[in-house]
Structures are given as C-alpha cells and as structure tokens.
Amino acid sequence: MKSLKIQPFTLGNLQTNSYVISDEDSFCIIIDPGENPFELMEYIGNRKVDYILLTHCHYDHIAGVNLLKNKTDALVVAHQLEAEWLLDPNLNGSAKTNTPIISEWPDILLIGDEWIQCGSLNIRAIHSPGHSPGSTCFLINEAYLFTGDTLLAGVVGPTNLPFGDRELLKESIKNKLFSLPGDFIIYPGHGETTTLEFERNYNLMPNMKTFY
Template identity: 40%
Template sequence: MNWEQLPLGPLQTNCYIISNREKECLVIDPGSEGNKLIQHLQKRGLKPMAVLLTHAHFDHIGAVDDVRNEYKIPVYIHRLEKKWLGNPAKNGSNAFLGQSIAAEDADHLIDEETILNAGSFNCKVLETPGHSPGSISFFFEESGFVVSGDALFAGSIGRTDLPEGNHRQLIKSIHDKLLNLPENTVVLPGHGQDTTIGAEMDSNPFLNGF
C-alpha cells in the first residue's frame, strides 16, 4: 500500500491519497482545490473508494463534495462532528476566512474505535480528541503509518485554542493512542512533513515532561 501527500489550499493542508496495486484509493482530508485534486487522481489513473476525515475544520473539508460527487463515494467522519460539515461557525470558516465553507452531511458516522473497512482497504480508527472533539487518526498497521490529522505534527502538536479544543485532552490522546504505536510508525500529519512515532517521543518539546 502506498501513500501520497498533496498539500492543498491557503493553509497547505495535507490531503493523503492511500492507494493499492489495483489503483484503488482512499482520499483523506480533501481540504481545498477540488479540481486540482480530481485532475491529480485522474492523471494517476486512481479510483477513489471513500473519503475519510480526521476532523471537520474548514481547511480539511473544502473539497469533500467535489470528490464525493465526482466519484459517487461515501464520506466518513466521527459522530461528534456530524453537524460541523454544514456549519461554517463550527468548522471555523466564517471566523478564519470571512466566508462560508460547507459540505453535505457525511454518509457514515464513526462512533467508536473500530476497524474501518472501505472497499478493499481497512484501517484502525483511533479516537484522538483535543484539537477538536471528534478528531480521529487512521492507523494502517500492516503498512506502518498513521494519518494523525491535526493531533500530532513533526516537532509540534495541534492547536487547542479553537472552539471545543482541549489541551489536556490532546496531550492525553497523543500519549495514550499515538505514542503507544510502534516507534517506527510513520506519522502523516495534517500540515508539514511526515515524521515517526520514535522521533516525536525523543524530541517533540510539547510532549516532554508529561
């Protein structure tokens, strides 16, 4: 299984394309620039099977409907943010952009840690709240990587000064759910470069001394 990082939009939010040998793929956090993303998928000859969302902030959802409508595929999100997709006040677009970004309701709500099956893909859903109440991470155990959204970054962590953010909860999520993964697990964050669990355990200044 392969992963590809495609930064999109004004905040360069990382969209991840997870593909297999059969050219099927998952699209995780299509944040913006729907036409660019679709053209990229077409150029690669990929067939999307589902859209997965780590959370529903505006910079992660801007191209959700573009991809869903183009490929007629389902969208997955945690149930705690089921109303955020269509609510610019909740997803932050009104406050940060001065314009409304919204998407239709998700097709499937995730309400617990589980194995998510979409097409021929499966991954473990980890609940990692703190940056937002419904933040989740997707762990592809056999391939050795986790898509962490805005929970854990290379040398940093997600901000918690947004509505319903909780710093203590985020630190607990990272320690209990992410740092318990194998140290060689590649971390694919919502912004910036990839890292590993081991590297963040050793040098992330926000996690030392917890």
C-alpha cells in the same frame, strides 16, 4: 499484493496536507480533501474512490469534500461528534472566510476504534480528541499513521480554537498514540512526515509547542 502508494497534496492558504492512498487498481481512499483540490482531482482521474476519511472537520480539511463527493460518490467518514460541523460554517470555521462551507451529512459516523476494510487496507480509527472533539487518527496496515492536527512533526495542533482542549490533546497523544506498539510513519495534517518513535523521543510533554 500490489504496492501501496501514498500521494500527498498540500492545499489552500493553510497548507493543509491531503492524501490519496491507492494501489494500481483495487482501492483508492482520500484523507482530508482541502481547499481547491483540483490537482488532486486530476491525479485520481476516473479512478473509483472508496472512502473520503476526515481526521476532523475544520474547514481547511473539508473544503474539497463536496467536489470529491460529487466526482467520485465515495463514502464520507467522520467522527460523530463533528458530523454537524460539515453542515455548519460557524462550527467548521469557514464562516470567518470568504467561502462558507456546507457539506452533506457523512455517510459513515465513527465513535472510535472501528476498523475499516478497503481492498488490502486495514484501517483503524483512533479517536484522539483535543485539537477538536472528534479528531481521529487513521492507522493503516500497522505501518502508516495519519494524524490530522493531533500530532505533527515536532509539534502538535493548536488548542486555542473553539472546542479545543490542551490537556485532552496531551492525554490523547500520550495514551492513544505514544502507547501504540512499534514505530509508524506519521503523515500529519500540516508540515512534513515524521515517525512515531521520533515524536515519542523528542516531542516532549507537557511542554509541547503548537503548530500555529
């Protein structure tokens, strides 16, 4: 098995983390292509990209979808509860910016707890609503957990947004993430990496602070 490489890119005004996950030649996926992903696009070059995985569909996490989809023709994967957000600037929040974002309907719709196979990657989708209704974490090879704005280093994503639900977010973190066996490296939608074990011990509920 070739070595797995996770390359982060911090994009846009909200400093959103986008990730390229690949090995030398057999697979490549992108998670949350944010605003102005030109450095990311230069990095992937002409590499075949299999999937674009969306942890949720707020504009800062989907702003680069059109560019990456047009360049790579990768399959866009999103939770069914937020598929319409890709088409609607009012739902994805970009209507309040200078650049309303309208993308196409996703290629693959998630419900939750699906498995995606990509090369040597085993990807588990974990529906974790609260920050947004369709928020989804992706657990890769039982080692790397991409959490979007559900769980960040020492904090959680905000719920004082349309369709946010603080109690539901706490429930998702406690029952769907903290209950996972073992420890994983967490790659969040904003900020630095952390580990699941550290967050279990120090990101205390119910007095969690939010990121924004």
